[in-house]
Amino acid sequence: MADSGLAPMIGIVEVAALAGVSPATVSRALRGLPGVSVTTRENVARAAESLGYVASPSAAALTTGRTCAIGVLAPWISRWFFSAVIEGAQEVVGEQGYDTLLYPLGANAGPVAKVVVNTRALHKRVDGVLGLNVPLGLEPLSLNDLRIPLVTVGSMLPGVSGVLVDDVEVGYSATTHLMAIGHRRIAFLGRDPDDMYGFTVAADRERGYVKALREQRISVDPALIGVTGFAIEAGEQALMKLWAACGNQLARMPTAVFAVSDEVAMGVIYAARRLSIRIPEDLSVIGVDNHDMSYLFDLTTIGQPVREQGRIAALMLLDHVRTSEPSAPKVVRMNPGLIVRATTGPPRVPIS
Missing domain, CATH: 3.40.50.2300 (Response regulator)
Structure with missing residues (x-):
């Protein structure tokens, strides 16, 4: 058989064989579940690292109920404001070991803007949602039915945490x-x-x-x-x-x-x-x-501190995700500031 040139996939069975334990023990050890000794847990971690094994997020979600992913609802990705907010949020989300999934709204979604959020699918794919300038035209029920934490940036929804300027x-x-x-x-x-x-x-x-x-x-x-x-x-x-x-x-x-x-x-x-x-x-x-x-x-x-808005919102969202008890919504208002440069000056003198 010709060599495809692709590296073989490393799975939990290979890690178990190298560590000298069962695949079930590997699963428990890597997920931090009880019933695994410290020595065995360390052996499994070393085996996984040496083989370059990375646990599947979808598989982990089946057992832990967590996806380790954050969804971002954004109406435009090409506009600087939205890309900068996402950049700021991603800095925090990535440092915390979460992935980011992007979902379109508004003009990106065309005429289906009001129903673009499939809440049944969304809550199984992400642990929380950042909504960037969530439009008032979006069906409120689709957001209320998320059943996962939601934090907005640039807009405010009743009963929802958010970060914005006036x-x-x-x-x-x-x-x-x-x-x-x-x-x-x-x-x-x-x-x-x-x-x-x-x-x-x-x-x-x-x-x-x-x-x-x-x-x-x-x-x-x-x-x-x-x-x-x-x-x-x-x-x-x-x-x-x-x-x-x-x-x-x-x-x-x-x-x-x-x-x-x-x-x-x-x-x-x-x-x-x-x-x-x-x-x-x-x-x-x-x-x-x-x-x-x-x-x-x-x-x-x-x-306005655009990237900082993304960072603060991401931290708020992760706090909500990691808190077992629902917390009271919090709104952070950022202060805009005038920056005077050379494109403004006194009005022109009328030509006589």
Whole structure:
């Protein structure tokens, strides 16, 4: 028979043969169950290590009821915020010996967003779930029926632990900064085209924008509110559309833009350069997140500790997983902070 070139699979039988015990003893020893002497347990561990044997998580789950895996519900994986939260959570989860399984929501799931979570299958595959910006449009029963711990990031559900920033405060802080340096005609580029799924981040940031304007008795101009979502190219398209609506005349343009995210702000800056609009002399731009690349644009932003949110949420979830008695839900609110760089400045001087 030709050699396939593949290493032979090492199983519990091979470990038992090397250790000189039964497969049942190997199983008990590796799972830490009683009825195995210290010496035998050490012999089995050495045999398993020398053979490179790794216990099957699915097999362990059958006997212990634990999968040693955490599920992550995420609406978008390509967006920086979600990938950064997952990165932070994975640091904690991996250090604790858990695997991470990713499940799509929202736009990733298409029209089946409301039923994407198969709770019967999910609770047998993972010990707990991190829900990133869980949409209000998701069937509540599917979450309540999980029967495993759930911790959210970026959104809050009644009776569920979570980690988040106040997105109304984020929008308010961004707009207040622009008004503090003299701007009064401020655009908000950030309405969410996927609001059918019930994601609240963009809407909450717009609410903060409106609140700040109204406090200063500045009327909200619907013509200065654009639909972008959170993508870079959407920011570019939104500014081009605004420019066309203003008759391609700088004098009719707003003097500042509050972009719903740093990625949208980057798109706005790119489009401004194409239109020979100077940043910030002609147009100030502020974003949200403190994206890893925001410093390259010298972008003023409302920063939030994204990876830290993932780490804290993962620690909270593992605490819930390892606690036999249900614990009271806990909500951790992270503080956003203004980071002033070079993309915001006083409004342009009108051309006389």
